[in-house]
Amino acid sequence: MLDVRDLKKSFAGFLAVSDVSFSLPPRAVMAIIGPNGAGKSTLFNLITGHIVPTAGQVLHKGADITGAAPHRICRRGIGRSFQHTNIFPRLTVFECIQAAYIAHHRRGTDFWGRADRLYRDETMALLERLGLADKADELAGALSHGNQKQIELGIALASDPDILLLDEPTAGMSASETRETIQLLRAIAEERGLTLLFTEHDMEVVFQVAERIGVLHQGRLIAEGPPADIRADAEVRRVYLGGH
Amino acid sequence: MPEPSFLFGQFLSGLTASMFLFVTAVGLSLIFGVLRVLNFAHGSLYMLGAYLAWQIMAWLGPGPEHFWPAALGAAVVVAIVGAAIERVMFRHLYDREELYQLLFTYALVLVIADIVKILWGTQQLSVSRPVSLSGGTTIFGTLVPHYNIFIIMLGPAIAFGLWLLLHRSRAGRVIRAAVLDREMLGALGANVGWLYTGMFAVGAFLAGLGGALVTPVKTIVPGMDVEVIVEVFIIVVIGGLGSLWGTFLGAIIFGQVLSFGILLMPRFSIFSVFALMAIILIVRPWGLLGKRLTR
Amino acid sequence: MRRIPWTLLVFAAAFAIPWLGSRFYTFIATDVAILALFALSLNLLLGYTGLVSFGHAAYFGIGAYTSAIFMKTLGLPFWLGFPAAGVAAGLFALVFGCFCVRLTKIYFAMLTLAFAQIVWAICFKWNAVTGGEQGMPNVPYPDLDWIGAIPGLDGFRVGDRFYFLTLVLVALAIVALRRIVHSPFGRVLAVIRENPERAEFIGIDVRRYQLAAFAVAGVFAGLAGALFGIFNRGVFPDFAYWTKSAEVLIMTILGGMGHFWGPAVGAAALTILNLQITAYTQYWPLILGTILIVLLFAFPGGLVGTSVDLFRRVRRGRDAGRP
Numbered sequence: 001m002l003d004v005r006d007l008k009k010s011f012a013g014f015l016a017v018s019d020v021s022f023s024l025p026p027r028a029v030m031a032i033i034g035p036n037g038a039g040k041s042t043l044f045n046l047i048t049g050h051i052v053p054t055a056g057q058v059l060h061k062g063a064d065i066t067g068a069a070p071h072r073i074c075r076r077g078i079g080r081s082f083q084h085t086n087i088f089p090r091l092t093v094f095e096c097i098q099a100a101y102i103a104h105h106r107r108g109t110d111f112w113g114r115a116d117r118l119y120r121d122e123t124m125a126l127l128e129r130l131g132l133a134d135k136a137d138e139l140a141g142a143l144s145h146g147n148q149k150q151i152e153l154g155i156a157l158a159s160d161p162d163i164l165l166l167d168e169p170t171a172g173m174s175a176s177e178t179r180e181t182i183q184l185l186r187a188i189a190e191e192r193g194l195t196l197l198f199t200e201h202d203m204e205v206v207f208q209v210a211e212r213i214g215v216l217h218q219g220r221l222i223a224e225g226p227p228a229d230i231r232a233d234a235e236v237r238r239v240y241l242g243g244h
Numbered sequence: 245m246p247e248p249s250f251l252f253g254q255f256l257s258g259l260t261a262s263m264f265l266f267v268t269a270v271g272l273s274l275i276f277g278v279l280r281v282l283n284f285a286h287g288s289l290y291m292l293g294a295y296l297a298w299q300i301m302a303w304l305g306p307g308p309e310h311f312w313p314a315a316l317g318a319a320v321v322v323a324i325v326g327a328a329i330e331r332v333m334f335r336h337l338y339d340r341e342e343l344y345q346l347l348f349t350y351a352l353v354l355v356i357a358d359i360v361k362i363l364w365g366t367q368q369l370s371v372s373r374p375v376s377l378s379g380g381t382t383i384f385g386t387l388v389p390h391y392n393i394f395i396i397m398l399g400p401a402i403a404f405g406l407w408l409l410l411h412r413s414r415a416g417r418v419i420r421a422a423v424l425d426r427e428m429l430g431a432l433g434a435n436v437g438w439l440y441t442g443m444f445a446v447g448a449f450l451a452g453l454g455g456a457l458v459t460p461v462k463t464i465v466p467g468m469d470v471e472v473i474v475e476v477f478i479i480v481v482i483g484g485l486g487s488l489w490g491t492f493l494g495a496i497i498f499g500q501v502l503s504f505g506i507l508l509m510p511r512f513s514i515f516s517v518f519a520l521m522a523i524i525l526i527v528r529p530w531g532l533l534g535k536r537l538t539r
Numbered sequence: 540m541r542r543i544p545w546t547l548l549v550f551a552a553a554f555a556i557p558w559l560g561s562r563f564y565t566f567i568a569t570d571v572a573i574l575a576l577f578a579l580s581l582n583l584l585l586g587y588t589g590l591v592s593f594g595h596a597a598y599f600g601i602g603a604y605t606s607a608i609f610m611k612t613l614g615l616p617f618w619l620g621f622p623a624a625g626v627a628a629g630l631f632a633l634v635f636g637c638f639c640v641r642l643t644k645i646y647f648a649m650l651t652l653a654f655a656q657i658v659w660a661i662c663f664k665w666n667a668v669t670g671g672e673q674g675m676p677n678v679p680y681p682d683l684d685w686i687g688a689i690p691g692l693d694g695f696r697v698g699d700r701f702y703f704l705t706l707v708l709v710a711l712a713i714v715a716l717r718r719i720v721h722s723p724f725g726r727v728l729a730v731i732r733e734n735p736e737r738a739e740f741i742g743i744d745v746r747r748y749q750l751a752a753f754a755v756a757g758v759f760a761g762l763a764g765a766l767f768g769i770f771n772r773g774v775f776p777d778f779a780y781w782t783k784s785a786e787v788l789i790m791t792i793l794g795g796m797g798h799f800w801g802p803a804v805g806a807a808a809l810t811i812l813n814l815q816i817t818a819y820t821q822y823w824p825l826i827l828g829t830i831l832i833v834l835l836f837a838f839p840g841g842l843v844g845t846s847v848d849l850f851r852r853v854r855r856g857r858d859a860g861r862p
C-alpha cells in the first residue's frame with residue numbers, strides 16, 4: 001500500500017530524516033514513535049508532499065509519488081491529520097466537512113450551483129459517525145480542542161482515503177477523550193478497511209493499537225517490527241523507552 | 245553614439261538621483277526588515293522632513309549658512325514623530341493581518357498630506373544650497389555641482405554607518421536576528437518594544453533627512469510624498485526589502501535605468517523601472533540581495 | 540416571521556431615484572452603484588479568498604480604457620464595448636495573476652501593486668492609444684433611446700437613462716457575484732481563505748483557485764470600470780493609480796469585508812460622505828484618514844460587521860431578559 005525507500009531530508013546540512021525505509025501492507029496499523037525532534041512530522045511531510053525529499057522514494061500502490069504536490073497526493077487517497085489542529089475556523093462544522101466532500105468530488109469548478117445543497121446526507125452521516133451531529137451549525141473555531149481534532153479527522157475521512165496519516169491524533173486530549181478517539185479510529189478503520197500510519201506520544205495507546213511500530217531516533221529508523229519485538233529491543237529501550 | 249562626456253554626465257545625474265533616494269529608501273527597507281510592514285507613510289515623513297527644513301531655516305533667519313542645522317533638526321523632529329506614531333498607534337496593529345497595517349500607513353499618508361497643507365499651504369517653497377557647497381567642479385567636461393558630489397559621497401557613508409551599527413553593536417545583532425526570524429527575538433529576551441520604536445525612529449530619521457537634503461535641488465510641493473514613495477518602493481523591491489546593501493544596489497540600478505532609459509526610450513523610462521520591479525518580483529520576490537523570509 | 544426581501548427593496552428604492560427629479564441625486568446614485576460593484580469585486584479576493592490585492596484599480600482601469608477605445612476610437616456600440624471591458628480586464632488579471640498567486644501575503648500585495656503601476660505607466664505614456672496624460676475625454680454615451688421608448692421611462696434626461704442602464708447591469712453583475720460566492724467554487728475559496736495549507740490537503744489546487752478568483756474579480760472590476768468611464772465622461776490614467784486601489788480597499792474595509800453587502804455599503808458611505816464633507820472643507824483626505832484610523836483600531840468589522848454584532852448583542856440581551 002505504502003512503500004518508503006531510503007527517504008532522506010537535510011535542512012542546511014542537518015539531517016532531519018535519514019535513510020528511512022518501511023512498507024505498509026493494506027489494512028496495516030503502524031505507529032511511528034520517537035522523542036521530540038526525532039523527525040516524525042518531517043517524515044509525514046515528506047510522504048504527503050509538503051516537503052520534497054533530498055533523496056529516496058515514496059510509493060503509493062506501486063506508483064512513485066515522491067515530491068508530488070500535496071493536493072495530488074491527497075487525491076490519490078492519502079488522507080492526513082495534522083499535529084496542531086488545522087481546520088477552517090470561521091466555517092461551521094457542517095461546512096468544513098461539506099467542503100471536503102466538494103473538494104474530493106472535484107465540484108469546486110462549479111461557479112453557478114449552490115454549495116449548501118451538495119453532499120448534505122454524506123456530511124450528516126459522517127458527523128453522526130464522529131459524534132459531532134449536534135454541533136453541526138457551530139463555528140468550527142469555537143469548539144473545544146478535542147472536537148476540533150474530530151473535525152480534522154472528519155475532513156480527512158471525507159476525502160475517502162485508503163491510507164490515513166495521523167500526526168498525534170490525541171495530542172492535548174484528556175485520558176477519556178484519548179480512549180474514545182482511539183476506539184473511534186479503530187472502528188472507522190475497520191469499517192472502511194483503512195491503512196493507518198500514526199505518531200503518538202502515549203505509549204499505552206501505541207502498544208495497544210499498533211500492529212507494527214517504527215522507532216525514529218535522530219532521523220533514523222532504529223527499529224521496526226511488532227510491538228513485542230520493539231518492547232524487547234535493547235537499543236530502543238536504551239534510547240527511548242527507558243524503563244518501560 | 246553620444247559623446248563620452250555626455251554619457252558621463254548622464255551617469256552622474258543618475259547616481260545623484262540614486263543617492264538622494266537611497267537615504268530615504270534605506271529607512272523604508274530597515275523598517276520592513278524588522279517590523280515586516282510596508283510603510284506607505286514613509287514618503288510622507290520624507291515630505292515632512294523637507295517642509296521642516298524649510299521652516300527651521302525660516303526661523304533661523306535668512307542665509308544659506310543655516311542649512312545644516314535645519315536639515316539635521318528636521319530629521320530629528322521627523323524621527324520623534326515616527327517614534328511617537330509607533331509607540332502610540334502602530335504597535336497595536338502588530339498582531340493584526342497585514343491588510344490593516346498597510347491601510348493604517350495609508351491613512352497616515354492622507355492625514356500627513358493634509359496637515360502639511362494646513363501648516364504650509366499649497367504654494368511651492370524652495371531652499372538655497374548651503375554656502376559651503378554652492379560651487380561646482382568640471383569633471384570630464386561636465387559641470388558637477390559640489391552639492392551633488394557631497395550627496396554622492398554621503399550615500400555610501402550612510403550605508404557604511406548603518407552597516408557598522410548593524411554589525412558592530414549589540415542592538416545591531418538583535419536587529420539582524422529580528423530580520424531573519426521574529427520569533428527568535430522573544431527568545432533573546434531583548435526589549436522588543438523599544439527595539440521596534442527605535443527602528444521606526446531611525447527609519448523616520450532617514451526619511452526626514454532624505455527630504456531635507458533634497459530641498460536645495462527640488463522645490464517643496466504637496467504631492468512629493470506620493471511621488472517619492474513610488475520611487476523608493478521600486479528601489480527596495482529591486483534590492484531586497486530589509487537588505488541594506490540591496491537597497492544601495494537597488495538605488496543605483498534605479499538611477500541608472502531611469503537616467504539612460506530616458507535616452508533610449510524617452511517616453512517609457514518610468515515604464516522600464518516598473519517592468520524591472522515586476523521582473524524581480526517574479527523571479528526573486530525577495531529582491532536581488534534580500535534573504536528569503538521564513539515567514 | 541417572514542424574512543424581509545431587503546435586496547429587492549433597496550433595488551426598487553434605487554430605481555425610483557430619478558423620479559426625485561434631481562440631477563444631483565441621480566449622479567450620486569450612479570457613482571455609488573458603479574463603485575459598489577468595484578468594491579464587491581475586490582471583496583471576492585479580500586473577504587472570500589483571503590488575498591490582499593493592492594492593485595485592483597489596474598483592472599478597473601483596463602476595463603475603462605477598453606470600453607473607451609471600443610466606443611470612442613473604434614466607434615463600436617456599448618453592447619460590444621461593455622463585455623469587451625470585462626474580457627480584457629479578466630485576461631490581464633489572468634496573466635498578471637499567474638505570477639502573483641505564486642507569492643504569499645505581503646509579497647502578493649506588492650506584486651499586484653507593481654503590475655497595477657505598470658498598467659498605470661502604460662496608460663500614462665502610450666499617447667497613441669490611451670491619450671497619455673490627458674486620458675480620453677468625451678467617451679460617448681451608449682445609445683439610450685430605447686430606454687426612453689419603454690413605457691413609464693419616457694421623458695427622462697440622458698443621465699437618468701444611463702443610470703437605469705447602469706443600475707440594471709450592476710444588479711445583474713451583483714447577482715452573478717452572489718451566486719459565485721455561494722457556489723461550490725465559492726466554498727472552495729472560503730476554505731482557502733481559512734487555511735490554505737489544509738486546503739491543499741483536501742485535494743485543492745490552491746494556486747489555481749486563487750488565480751481563478753483573481754481573474755473573476757478582474758472581470759467584474761473591468762465591467763465597473765467600463766461603466767465608470769462613460770459616467771465620468773472620460774477615462775484617465777488615475778483610474779489605475781495605486782491611490783485608487785487604496786480607495787477601493789478603504790471602501791471594502793469601511794463597509795466590512797466579512798459580509799457580502801459590506802463593500803457596497805462602504806462604497807455608498809464613502810461616496811456620500813465625500814460629497815457632504817467636501818462641501819464644507821477641502822481637507823477631505825484628513826477626515827478620510829482619521830475615519831480610517833478609527834475604523835482600523837475600533838471597528839475592524841466595518842459598518843456592516845459592527846452593526847450585525849450590535850444587533851445580535853441587543854437581541855441576545857433582550858432574549859436573556861425574558862423568563
